[in-house]
Amino acid sequence: MRSWLSLPYPNSEDDFVARRKQIRQKRRLKFFQHMWQIVFISSATTGLVWLASLPDLKLDNSSQIDIEGNKLLTRETLQDMVPVSYPQHIFWVKPHEIAEQLEKTAPVKSVEVQRTLFPSKLTVIVEEREPVARALQFNEEGLLDENGAWMPLHSYPSSIDQPQLTILGFDQQVAEVWAEAYDHISNSPVKITQVDWRDKSNLILITELGTVHCGIYKPNKLARQLKTLDRLRKLDRVLDPESFLYLDLSDPNSPVLEMLDSAKVDLSAIEL
Incomplete structure (x- = not known):
């Protein structure tokens, strides 16, 4: 067996010197790193302040x-x-x-x-936003886009060409359905100049053929009503705007004329 006395005895003094040297090197490195950070931050801050002070x-x-x-x-x-x-x-x-x-x-x-x-x-x-209709909101004149966004009239120059279509009774409930309703109205073969939504149980349209009562608004129903209105356009004699109060299309399959003398004319039997 090898005796422990034969093992090399460590030089503790040399190890101590090496450790001290290593510690000094680490401290010196940290010092330079810290100084570099200070210089960099100071330079960047000074540069930003200088740039910000430039009149240009x-x-x-x-x-x-x-x-x-x-x-x-x-x-x-x-x-x-x-x-x-x-x-x-x-x-x-x-x-x-x-x-x-x-x-x-x-x-x-x-x-x-x-x-x-x-x-x-x-x-x-x-x-x-391109205006497609005029509408009052909170007693202020404004314009509507195709999605129902209301914009005050004073936002636009006075020289702007205002839309011919007018909306009465515009509110949040109307705004929510306007996009789909306007899609039908804008594609109607019969020109529509006013949409009256003040009575939610009866949508009223002012058209080139006269006043039209549509009843409660429903998107699919309005599409059918406008198709019926287009077919009725052929009946110029019957649909003389001066001869009746309004055209009732609440049932698009059974159009009825409300005459000036309170008489009613059922148009469903007339071949269109």
């Missing part, structure tokens, strides 16, 4: 806002609606928040805002 990196007025995609709304109208306080450093402008705010306040479907540093400007790209 400010929005001084609305002329530095470019508008794209507008057809109905004027450039100046949309520029004035952009929620930016002047002067404003371009770095502090938040394009996403501006887009969200404009979608809430402007008559547009969607907004994209792009920021440019040199030269400092904002580019606002909009998709407008």
Whole structure:
């Protein structure tokens, strides 16, 4: 058996020196890393402050806002609606928040805002809502798009060509069904100039043939009513607007004329 006395005796002094050297190297490395972080952060902060102080990196007025995609709304109208306080450093402008705010306040479907540093400007790209009808809401004049979104009339320039179609009785209930109803109305062969929804139990249309009572609105029912109305267009003699009060299409299979003398004329038996 080999005696433990024959094993090499460790040099404890050399190990201690090596460990001290290693510890100093680690401390020196940490020191330089820390100093580099301080220098980097200080330089970056100084650089940002310097850039932000440059006059060319400010929005001084609305002329530095470019508008794209507008057809109905004027450039100046949309520029004035952009929620930016002047002067404003371009770095502090938040394009996403501006887009969200404009979608809430402007008559547009969607907004994209792009920021440019040199030269400092904002580019606002909009998709407008095209008005298809006029409607009152809370006693204020406004315009409707095809999806039932109501927009105050003052949002548009006074020179805009307003739609010929008028909606009476517009409210949230009507807004929810307007998209489908407008699809039928806009494709009707018989011109419709007014839709009266004030009585929810009786939808009334003002058409080129006269006043039409439709009863309770139902999408599929309205489609059939408009087809019947188109067929009745051939009866010019019967459908003289001066000879009757209204055409009752509450049952599209049994159209009835309400005459001026309170008489009723059943048109279902007439060959169309």
